[in-house]
Amino acid sequence: MTRQQPSFRGISFWTENVEDSGGRRVAIHEFPMRNNAWIEDLGAKPRSFTLEGWVCGADVLKSADDLQKALEEDGAGDLVHPDRGTMTVLCTDYRRRGAVEKGIIWFSMTFVEQGEAPSPQRQENKEEAALTAADNASASSLMDFEETYVGSGVPDWVSSQSLDCVTSILSLFPSVLASFGSVAQIKNIASGYISSASLLGSFLQKSVKAAPQTKKVVALRNYHGEVPTHGRGGINQRAILDLAVRTSLCEEAKDIVVYNHETRTEAISSRKSLCDAIEYEMDNTMNDYLYGSLCDMQIALVKAIPKESLPDLGYFEANRIAPALVLAYEATGDALREGEILSRNKILHPGFCPMKRYEYIGRDSNV
Numbered sequence: 001m002t003r004q005q006p007s008f009r010g011i012s013f014w015t016e017n018v019e020d021s022g023g024r025r026v027a028i029h030e031f032p033m034r035n036n037a038w039i040e041d042l043g044a045k046p047r048s049f050t051l052e053g054w055v056c057g058a059d060v061l062k063s064a065d066d067l068q069k070a071l072e073e074d075g076a077g078d079l080v081h082p083d084r085g086t087m088t089v090l091c092t093d094y095r096r097r098g099a100v101e102k103g104i105i106w107f108s109m110t111f112v113e114q115g116e117a118p119s120p121q122r123q124e125n126k127e128e129a130a131l132t133a134a135d136n137a138s139a140s141s142l143m144d145f146e147e148t149y150v151g152s153g154v155p156d157w158v159s160s161q162s163l164d165c166v167t168s169i170l171s172l173f174p175s176v177l178a179s180f181g182s183v184a185q186i187k188n189i190a191s192g193y194i195s196s197a198s199l200l201g202s203f204l205q206k207s208v209k210a211a212p213q214t215k216k217v218v219a220l221r222n223y224h225g226e227v228p229t230h231g232r233g234g235i236n237q238r239a240i241l242d243l244a245v246r247t248s249l250c251e252e253a254k255d256i257v258v259y260n261h262e263t264r265t266e267a268i269s270s271r272k273s274l275c276d277a278i279e280y281e282m283d284n285t286m287n288d289y290l291y292g293s294l295c296d297m298q299i300a301l302v303k304a305i306p307k308e309s310l311p312d313l314g315y316f317e318a319n320r321i322a323p324a325l326v327l328a329y330e331a332t333g334d335a336l337r338e339g340e341i342l343s344r345n346k347i348l349h350p351g352f353c354p355m356k357r358y359e360y361i362g363r364d365s366n367v
Helices: 060-072 126-148 156-170 174-180 183-190 197-210 216-222 231-258 264-283 288-304 324-332 335-345
Strands: 014-021 024-030 037-044 048-056 077-081 085-099 104-113 312-317 357-362
Touching: 048 060, 048 085, 060 085, 060 104, 126 197, 126 231, 126 288, 156 174, 156 183, 156 197, 156 231, 174 183, 174 197, 183 197, 197 231, 231 264, 231 288, 264 288, 264 312, 312 324, 324 335, 324 357, 335 357
Parallel strands: none
Antiparallel strands: 014 048, 024 037, 048 104, 077 085, 085 104, 312 357
16 A cells, blocks of 8 residues: 655655554442442543654755644644545644754654534523423412312302402402493403303403503412411412412513523512512412423522623712712723613712612622
């Protein structure tokens, strides 16, 4: 077989000795009181080649410098192996020796064959995961309602109590009331669903989702004391309220995930309040899959909030009355952030800021 003229990145050289190396990557596991070891095979070692070569000729110094530059260049390059042909390799080590006056310079070069790059790993979209977890918890809440609420075959007074409960809950929110036109209209529409758990649940969820989430859970929680806890009427009304509260929590979770908080401190505070409310619902359900869905939503919120890029909330103490411009410069190093100091701390007069503790967005960690 005819040997090929070796070269690397197009720079030719001569060679006689070629040494290949390889083998297996292993992990040796040794155990107490055993006279042998268990060898774990971790796959093949990358194949490497050591070429003993030289350059020569009238302009040997330039040829040697060109080869050395090729060996030091970033990344992998094409090596023409004298026996194996062209392959993509990376030079991991070389040594240069010789004398220009003798017209020959020797190189000992070690190359490692380049393999395929690993497939990129899919990055978890934490916000998307949190939104999905909230939707799943909402669906589980509806399923729990359908298993708990009984609307058919019950006395009229039970149906009447359930209808009043739905009407009262939806009437708590001005936007829902405005969309229906009146309390009587809410009651009239809801009466068509009151005998079916699935229809009533879907109607209630759709209506609750349409209302702005601000303080919705608080309003529903305040309504808790008006709901009885015993008998079929009490069970139905509790199921209606629980569905409204849990649906509201899921919608609020989605809102807080996409909301652009200014600081990590504010984001964490919002998350804690919501997670505490979710924890309450987890403690007050006997339904395993609903408990799991609420738990998954809580975990997803902790992962998604706060966003990694959010700055912290900084604080400083003003030991004298001073203009906001001065305080902004002393606290942040940037007098142009005067407006932030004024707005975040509710200062009435920019020229007279009282002695107290101030907060600011800690954009610059060097402040």
